[in-house]
Amino acid sequence: MFILNANEPKELASYLKKNQWLSDNETIVSATKPGEGNMNYVLRIETEQRTFIIKQSRAYVEKYPQVAAPASRVVTEAGFYQKISEESSIQNRMPKLLGLDTVNNILLLEDLGKSNDYSVLYDLKHRLTTDEVIVLVSYLNELHIHFEKNKVDDELANVELRKLNYEHIFKYPFLEENGFDLDSIQMGLQELALPYKKDAALKVQLELLGSLYLSKGKYLLHGDYYPGSWLKTVKGIQIIDPEFCYYGSREFDLGVFIAHLYLSQQDENLIAVIAKEYTAFADLNPKILNGFVGIEIMRRLIGLAQLPLQMNVKEKADLLIFARELILE
Structure with missing residues (x-):
C-alpha cells in the first residue's frame, strides 16, 4: 500500500505520475499541510503549474492514532462529491473531486486556495x-x-x-x-x-x-x-x-x-x-x-x-x- 508522506517527494511524484495526476513535465515544488485536520493525512501539493489537495484515510484517526477508524472512509467522501456534482448550487460551494484511488484510499481535490x-x-x-x-x-x-x-x-x-x-x-x-x-x-x-x-x-x-x-x-x-x-x-x-x-x-x-x-x-x-x-x-x-x-x-x-x-x-x-x-x- 502506498503511504502519503510529505518527506518523500520523489516517491510522491512517482505515485502521482503513475495515476496520471501529475504530467511528465510537472515537478512538485512543495508538499505542505493545508490546515489542522483531525481524521486524515492531507497535503497541499504545489507544482510550478498549479496546486491541488491530496488526502489519504488510514485505519486510525490521524489526530488520535490510538482510535481505530474505517480505512476506506475517503471512498465514501468521494461518493458524496460525485453525488453533489449533479447540482451546481452545492458543487459551487465545495471543492471538485479530481481523482480517486480506492486501493490506497486516496482522493484528489481542487485546492480552494490558502484560506x-x-x-x-x-x-x-x-x-x-x-x-x-x-x-x-x-x-x-x-x-x-x-x-x-x-x-x-x-x-x-x-x-x-x-x-x-x-x-x-x-x-x-x-x-x-x-x-x-x-x-x-x-x-x-x-x-x-x-x-x-x-x-x-x-x-x-x-x-x-x-x-x-x-x-x-x-x-x-x-x-x-x-x-x-x-x-x-x-x-x-x-x-x-x-x-x-x-x-x-x-x-x-x-x-x-x-x-x-x-x-x-x-x-x-x-x-x-x-x-x-x-x-x-x-x-x-x-x-x-x-x-x-x-x-x-x-x-x-x-x-x-x-x-x-x-x-x-x-x-x-x-x-x-x-x-x-x-x-x-
Missing part, C-alpha cells in the same frame, strides 16, 4: 455575520432539498464511520472510566463532567438520539457541519470534509450547526435567522433538533473531540446545564 476555516470563532471574540449565517443555511437548504429520497436505501450508508461517531458522541463522553483525563484539558473539568456520567435520565435520552443517528433516512447530510468544515475563501464560504455524510434526519445537520453557535458564544439572534432561512424549519421535530443541539454541546465539552475553546470552567458548567435541559426537554 482559514471558522475555528477562529472559538476564541469567543470573532462574530459570525447574519449574511454568513444565511450562506451557511442556504447550503443545507440546497443539500437537503435537492438530494431528498422518496425511499430509504443503502446509498452512502457510511455505517462503519457512523458507528465510530456514535461511540464518540453518545457513549464515550458519558463513561465514568474512559481513560481520558479531562483535567489534562482544563483543571476542574473532570469533576464537572462526573454528574453527567452518572445521569440515568440523560442516558435514556442519549440512547434514543443515538438510535436515530444510526438509522437510515431520506435526506443527504453533510454529517459534520461545524466551523472546522467551513472555509473563508476568496470565492466566499466553502464547505469541506463531508466524510461523515449519510442519508439521515435533517435535524442532525441543523443541530450540530446550532450547537456550535452556542459553543462559540454567537449572538442568539442568529438562531432565529436559521429558523427563518431554513426552508423546512417548521417541519423539523423540535425535540429531536434540541436533543442533537444538546448532545453536540456536551460531547464537545466532555468528550475526546475537544475544541480550542477560550471558556472558563464556570462558563462550561453553565453550558452543560443548558445542554442537558435541551436533551431532556
Whole structure:
C-alpha cells in the first residue's frame, strides 16, 4: 500500500505520475499541510503549474492514532462529491473531486486556495455575520432539498464511520472510566463532567438520539457541519470534509450547526435567522433538533473531540446545564 508522506517527494511524484495526476513535465515544488485536520493525512501539493489537495484515510484517526477508524472512509467522501456534482448550487460551494484511488484510499481535490476555516470563532471574540449565517443555511437548504429520497436505501450508508461517531458522541463522553483525563484539558473539568456520567435520565435520552443517528433516512447530510468544515475563501464560504455524510434526519445537520453557535458564544439572534432561512424549519421535530443541539454541546465539552475553546470552567458548567435541559426537554 502506498503511504502519503510529505518527506518523500520523489516517491510522491512517482505515485502521482503513475495515476496520471501529475504530467511528465510537472515537478512538485512543495508538499505542505493545508490546515489542522483531525481524521486524515492531507497535503497541499504545489507544482510550478498549479496546486491541488491530496488526502489519504488510514485505519486510525490521524489526530488520535490510538482510535481505530474505517480505512476506506475517503471512498465514501468521494461518493458524496460525485453525488453533489449533479447540482451546481452545492458543487459551487465545495471543492471538485479530481481523482480517486480506492486501493490506497486516496482522493484528489481542487485546492480552494490558502484560506482559514471558522475555528477562529472559538476564541469567543470573532462574530459570525447574519449574511454568513444565511450562506451557511442556504447550503443545507440546497443539500437537503435537492438530494431528498422518496425511499430509504443503502446509498452512502457510511455505517462503519457512523458507528465510530456514535461511540464518540453518545457513549464515550458519558463513561465514568474512559481513560481520558479531562483535567489534562482544563483543571476542574473532570469533576464537572462526573454528574453527567452518572445521569440515568440523560442516558435514556442519549440512547434514543443515538438510535436515530444510526438509522437510515431520506435526506443527504453533510454529517459534520461545524466551523472546522467551513472555509473563508476568496470565492466566499466553502464547505469541506463531508466524510461523515449519510442519508439521515435533517435535524442532525441543523443541530450540530446550532450547537456550535452556542459553543462559540454567537449572538442568539442568529438562531432565529436559521429558523427563518431554513426552508423546512417548521417541519423539523423540535425535540429531536434540541436533543442533537444538546448532545453536540456536551460531547464537545466532555468528550475526546475537544475544541480550542477560550471558556472558563464556570462558563462550561453553565453550558452543560443548558445542554442537558435541551436533551431532556
